[in-house]
Amino acid sequence: MHPIIRLVNRNITISLNPGFLIWQVIFPLIYIFVAGFAYAPLIQQVPFGAKDLDYPAFLASGMIGFNIMNSTLVSGIIIWNDRRHGMFEQIMSGPFTRSHYILSNICTIGVIGLVSASLIALVGYPVFFDSVEFSLITIPMIVFGAITGSVLFGSLASIISTRLRSSEGFNVIINTVFLFFAFVSTAFYPAEGAPEPLRSAFYLNPLTYLVDIIRAGIFGNITEFVIIEMVVLLGIASILFVIASKLLTKLDF
Amino acid sequence: MLCIDVKNLSKSYGSIKAVNNLVLSVKPGRVFGFLGPNGAGKSTTIKLLTTLIPPSNGSLSILGIDAIKNPLQVRHKIGVVLQQPSYEPTLSVEKSLEKYGMMWNIPRTERKKRMEQLLKDFDLVEIRKKRNEDLSIGQRRRVQVAREFMHDMELLFLDEPTIGLDPNARRNLLDYLKNKVKTGLTIFYTTHILTEAEYLCDEIAIIDEGKIITVDSPDSLKTKFGKEKTIKIHLLEKNFDIQSFLSGIPDCKINFESGTNIIIHSEQSELVLLKVLKILNDNNIEIEDLSAVPTNLEEIFLKMVRENASDN
Numbered sequence A: 001m002h003p004i005i006r007l008v009n010r011n012i013t014i015s016l017n018p019g020f021l022i023w024q025v026i027f028p029l030i031y032i033f034v035a036g037f038a039y040a041p042l043i044q045q046v047p048f049g050a051k052d053l054d055y056p057a058f059l060a061s062g063m064i065g066f067n068i069m070n071s072t073l074v075s076g077i078i079i080w081n082d083r084r085h086g087m088f089e090q091i092m093s094g095p096f097t098r099s100h101y102i103l104s105n106i107c108t109i110g111v112i113g114l115v116s117a118s119l120i121a122l123v124g125y126p127v128f129f130d131s132v133e134f135s136l137i138t139i140p141m142i143v144f145g146a147i148t149g150s151v152l153f154g155s156l157a158s159i160i161s162t163r164l165r166s167s168e169g170f171n172v173i174i175n176t177v178f179l180f181f182a183f184v185s186t187a188f189y190p191a192e193g194a195p196e197p198l199r200s201a202f203y204l205n206p207l208t209y210l211v212d213i214i215r216a217g218i219f220g221n222i223t224e225f226v227i228i229e230m231v232v233l234l235g236i237a238s239i240l241f242v243i244a245s246k247l248l249t250k251l252d253f
Numbered sequence B: 001m002l003c004i005d006v007k008n009l010s011k012s013y014g015s016i017k018a019v020n021n022l023v024l025s026v027k028p029g030r031v032f033g034f035l036g037p038n039g040a041g042k043s044t045t046i047k048l049l050t051t052l053i054p055p056s057n058g059s060l061s062i063l064g065i066d067a068i069k070n071p072l073q074v075r076h077k078i079g080v081v082l083q084q085p086s087y088e089p090t091l092s093v094e095k096s097l098e099k100y101g102m103m104w105n106i107p108r109t110e111r112k113k114r115m116e117q118l119l120k121d122f123d124l125v126e127i128r129k130k131r132n133e134d135l136s137i138g139q140r141r142r143v144q145v146a147r148e149f150m151h152d153m154e155l156l157f158l159d160e161p162t163i164g165l166d167p168n169a170r171r172n173l174l175d176y177l178k179n180k181v182k183t184g185l186t187i188f189y190t191t192h193i194l195t196e197a198e199y200l201c202d203e204i205a206i207i208d209e210g211k212i213i214t215v216d217s218p219d220s221l222k223t224k225f226g227k228e229k230t231i232k233i234h235l236l237e238k239n240f241d242i243q244s245f246l247s248g249i250p251d252c253k254i255n256f257e258s259g260t261n262i263i264i265h266s267e268q269s270e271l272v273l274l275k276v277l278k279i280l281n282d283n284n285i286e287i288e289d290l291s292a293v294p295t296n297l298e299e300i301f302l303k304m305v306r307e308n309a310s311d312n
Helices: A003-015 A018-039 A055-071 A073-084 A087-092 A098-128 A138-163 A167-183 A196-202 A206-219 A224-249 B042-049 B071-075 B093-103 B108-121 B137-148 B167-182 B194-200 B218-225 B242-246 B269-282 B297-311
Strands: A045-048 A051-054 B004-013 B016-026 B031-035 B057-062 B078-081 B155-159 B186-191 B203-208 B211-216 B229-235 B253-257 B261-266 B287-293
Touching (some): A003 B093, A018 A055, A051 A098, A055 A098, A055 A138, A073 A138, A073 A167, A098 A138, A098 A206, A098 A224, A138 A224, A167 A206, B004 B042, B042 B057, B042 B155, B093 B108, B093 B137, B108 B137, B137 B167, B167 B186, B186 B194, B203 B297, B211 B297, B218 B297, B242 B253, B261 B269
Parallel strands (some): B031 B186
Antiparallel strands (some): B004 B016, B004 B057, B203 B211, B253 B261
């Protein structure tokens, strides 16, 4: 078995615990089925391309991107835990290189991101199935969004984990950053109609691009703007991945 | 072929030389002890030898492989138990062993077999389902050392592996290692506990301030550096004149602890002891207890480190 696959196996084993699964599944379900239907009387229709979506359908599709972002926290947690509990050094003294370690983390978040997206798509499907328009183009688009988004947020979490040693610092920073991403984005509400400064802030946030791509993939609304968003997402993911890799390569023992 | 062949190995951090022109060689099938005070450069040396950090200068051959050019090749053949704890907090003891075996690409059936054996050998059966984060320091250390035996290796680096172990677990580990050496394993062993080194090691190097002061077998070290013996005398009653009675005896250093304890250090301990006994007898001073302390590695170690410090 290739060293990267062995490390991915190990990463997934240490990450899958009841707390993480609850975080990954129960929270998005609460958002979709509680917040979605509770806000539905206030936000009756959300215009999306040529369609008008129900708010629960809009929110459920947003939750896929939100969940991908949350799941990539795993990457930061793995690196942070490995450093804190001596496993980084232990792995590096074994039959692995730093490249193996970095790539295994990326693969782990890619796998977890895809599984999370599928899981939420599956449970959210009854909510948005009326408006779904899957095609040979839209499905690869969703997969692209899930993987690129995972790499982007996973790299960001990795960068934070390499810079911080205390658990308090790590938790505060990561939760603040991810909370900002979650709520200053189009995951929960559309950009249209939001006050102009907030609307601009939405588009400084990579989660908005990820959510827009996933949503466009689910509801078959591929526009020029979405393609630009895909390019931007890929660009930011590449830059953050390079930075994360460099920082991981320079980690001292 | 030497297991470890190091020539002029140095590691500097800015102006600080953590390891300075290290030269050492370790033959296969032996336990090589690496002793030194805190901050002497032991852990840095282990990190260099295990390819965790690159040297600033020098050459390093591990198991016949150039470790500077081919570190990954070396790491496939060695085992490492570092000084700091390493564990996955959420995994159980048995899962830790099993996953570690998987990481080393050990086939599933073989790793199950090894895991069961190691659980027994390291007295971990009762805690096999416990999560690492719930273990005591000693239990965690046992898991950490046991885990390393999940994979095959030719050379094992152990950096103070008995930290946190109780005397029983410590002795069990040392005996386990002795048995492994009989099967051909070579061990590079650092410790602060010199009785361990004396019990386990075939050869010992003492390092201080990044430099090796001496390398030899424990017995040879004792012969070479252990001429000085210590005699302890406990008097039956306090005698405040004892210091003046014994002050004229040459070739020895006498410490008077309270009025009843006398500690004598001398390279000619037999002659000195005869003189002391005669003086005590002449002055009707009764002895309650007398002992000659055999030279041990700890005394040699302390002496060498002190001498090295004063030389510098």
